[in-house]
Amino acid sequence: xxxxxxxxxxxxxxxxxxxxxxxxxxxxxxxxxxxxxxxxxxxxxxxxxxxxxxxxxxxxxxxxxxxxxxxxxxxxxxxxxxxxxxxxxxxxxxxxxxxxxxxxxxxxxxxxxxxxxxxxxxxxxxxxxxxxxxxxxxxxxxxxxxxxxxxxxxxxxxxxxxxxxxxxxxxxxxxxxxxxxxxxxxxxxxxxxxxxxxx
Amino acid sequence: xxxxxxxxxxxxxxxxxxxxxxxxxxxxxxxxxxxxxxxxxxxxxxxxxxxxxxxxxxxxxxxxxxxxxxxxxxxxxxxxxxxxxxxxxxxxxxxxxxxxxxxxxxxxxxxxxxxxxxxxxxxxxxxxxxxxxxxxxxxxxxxxxxxxxxxxxxxxxxxxxxxxxxxxxxxxxxxxxxxxxxxxxxxxxxxxxxxxxxxxxxxxxxxxxxxxxxxxxxxxxxxxxxxxxxxxxxxxxxxxxxxxxxxxxxxxxxxxxxxxxxxxxxxxxxxxxxxxxxxxxxxxxxxxxxxxxxxxxxxxxxxxxxxxxxxxxxxxxxxxxxxxxxxxxxx
Numbered sequence: 001x002x003x004x005x006x007x008x009x010x011x012x013x014x015x016x017x018x019x020x021x022x023x024x025x026x027x028x029x030x031x032x033x034x035x036x037x038x039x040x041x042x043x044x045x046x047x048x049x050x051x052x053x054x055x056x057x058x059x060x061x062x063x064x065x066x067x068x069x070x071x072x073x074x075x076x077x078x079x080x081x082x083x084x085x086x087x088x089x090x091x092x093x094x095x096x097x098x099x100x101x102x103x104x105x106x107x108x109x110x111x112x113x114x115x116x117x118x119x120x121x122x123x124x125x126x127x128x129x130x131x132x133x134x135x136x137x138x139x140x141x142x143x144x145x146x147x148x149x150x151x152x153x154x155x156x157x158x159x160x161x162x163x164x165x166x167x168x169x170x171x172x173x174x175x176x177x178x179x180x181x182x183x184x185x186x187x188x189x190x191x192x193x194x195x196x197x198x199x
Numbered sequence: 200x201x202x203x204x205x206x207x208x209x210x211x212x213x214x215x216x217x218x219x220x221x222x223x224x225x226x227x228x229x230x231x232x233x234x235x236x237x238x239x240x241x242x243x244x245x246x247x248x249x250x251x252x253x254x255x256x257x258x259x260x261x262x263x264x265x266x267x268x269x270x271x272x273x274x275x276x277x278x279x280x281x282x283x284x285x286x287x288x289x290x291x292x293x294x295x296x297x298x299x300x301x302x303x304x305x306x307x308x309x310x311x312x313x314x315x316x317x318x319x320x321x322x323x324x325x326x327x328x329x330x331x332x333x334x335x336x337x338x339x340x341x342x343x344x345x346x347x348x349x350x351x352x353x354x355x356x357x358x359x360x361x362x363x364x365x366x367x368x369x370x371x372x373x374x375x376x377x378x379x380x381x382x383x384x385x386x387x388x389x390x391x392x393x394x395x396x397x398x399x400x401x402x403x404x405x406x407x408x409x410x411x412x413x414x415x416x417x418x419x420x421x422x423x424x425x426x427x428x429x430x431x432x433x434x435x436x437x438x439x440x441x442x443x444x445x446x447x448x449x450x451x452x453x454x455x456x457x458x459x460x461x462x463x464x465x466x467x468x469x470x471x472x473x474x475x476x477x478x479x480x481x482x483x484x485x486x487x488x489x490x491x492x493x494x495x496x497x498x499x500x501x502x503x504x505x506x507x508x509x510x511x512x513x514x515x516x517x518x519x520x521x522x523x524x525x526x527x528x529x530x
Contacts, residue, residue, distance in 0.1 A: 027294060153296050156519055174414070174510050179495050183511075183524045 008067030008102035015095035255279030313423035319440035319525025410509035
């Protein structure tokens with residue numbers, strides 16, 4: 001199990017909420033993850049343009065990662081992985097940065113040259129933001145790959161530290177975070193739900 | 200806090216018109232009048248449904264069954280007057296790990312879950328009686344405490360039997376003039392009230408069964424009801440806490456409001472065809488009716504509350520939660 005390669009997009013899922021990732025990984029039999037399905041359709045509708053390589057698949061035993069780079073911009077001498085995101089807020093998240101960092105690590109191993117930046121393209125605002133990949137990003141990616149590989153169905157991640165994330169989460173209806181802490185308040189300890197039950 | 204946006208409420212469809220076919224048509228599920236000339240009778244977005252119940256002479260097209268499999272839709276077959284015949288269960292509705300946890304429950308784990316369910320049932324029986332103005336139910340209160348402290352399954356079954364007897368002794372007092380309830384009879388139900396109770400238990404059992412399948416538990420392996428070939432023991436176990444307030448209260452409402460009358464029954468105590476259709480639509484309405492959840496403080500439909508109990512049961516079985524928390528109403 002531990003040698004299984006992790007999908008770069010799962011770094012994003014895991015960073016968003018380990019418990020959500022745990023459900024999707026071990027329990028998602030309903031196949032009703034709307035956001036992921038919608039994201040996929042949007043990607044398919046984009047056509048190819050010059051100087052862009054679409055959907056470059058890479059994998060690395062060394063990194064423990066595999067994944068498809070949405071777009072590789074080779075306009076300049078330096079190739080820049082571009083990750084396209086929907087974000088109604090017009091902002092991207094730390095978890096999106098980590099996903100991008102994962103692609104950068106895969107790419108630099110593939111071309112054997114350092115890749116120091118990637119870009120996130122936001123559909124809503126038609127903006128392309130450059131994201132420098134730091135040593136902190138690299139370290140976090142490594143840690144998360146290890147943590148995901150070590151996951152098992154019997155080790156249930158605790159509830160999220162940010163209950164706001166639950167509002168848009170597709171696993172909420174069976175994760176039942178608030179309901180869980182109302183019935184078993186001790187499960188709120190050390191999570192973002194401590195405040196919810198003390199209200 | 201508000202309830203998570205679920206798909207539970209409109210997720211169950213009942214098809215009772217004879218000579219119809221359920222088909223797919225461009226991402227929607229369509230009920231088509233094959234024998235008659237009415238064409239499309241109803242259609243639903245495929246994504247929203249999780250259960251289709253068909254009664255009697257209704258069939259499914261083969262492409263529809265493939266679609267049901269793809270989308271995790273459970274199909275339940277009933278006879279025209281509501282007797283359960285069997286189900287089509289999509290292949291993805293089997294998570295080995297959930298089954299493994301369920302099969303690995305110890306006798307003690309099972310007893311703990313069953314105690315919560317039976318104590319909940321007794322609590323809810325008292326609540327139903329008290330809502331209807333029937334007082335003097337201290338015996339039930341004592342039996343509730345005895346259920347919580349039961350030392351074995353036999354002990355618990357004994358307590359449950361005694362509580363049921365005491366409760367049914369008083370149920371008559373909740374009925375309007377012209378209706379009486381003497382004692383609970385099952386095979387066959389000997390009067391109209393017993394017939395309505397049996398029918399409603401079957402309908403709610405089916406709600407529970409669909410929920411258990413949707414959340415990958417094995418409905419045939421119970422925690423209290425003895426395993427018997429073809430008996431969905433876990434569905435019967437989980438149904439216990441819903442019997443007084445989601446079943447008996449519907450029956451008393453239907454007769455007390457005159458929705459169902461004695462004339463609606465055939466000689467062998469079954470509902471005639473048209474009253475049966477009325478019953479099904481009232482049942483579905485009742486399942487979609489909302490109430491303020493006693494533990495979570497938001498409004499939910501009865502159907503969703505049942506699905507939530509299935510999820511809570513799964514959490515107790517897979518150790519996501521420490522114990523099973525029954526749905527109880529204290530008033």
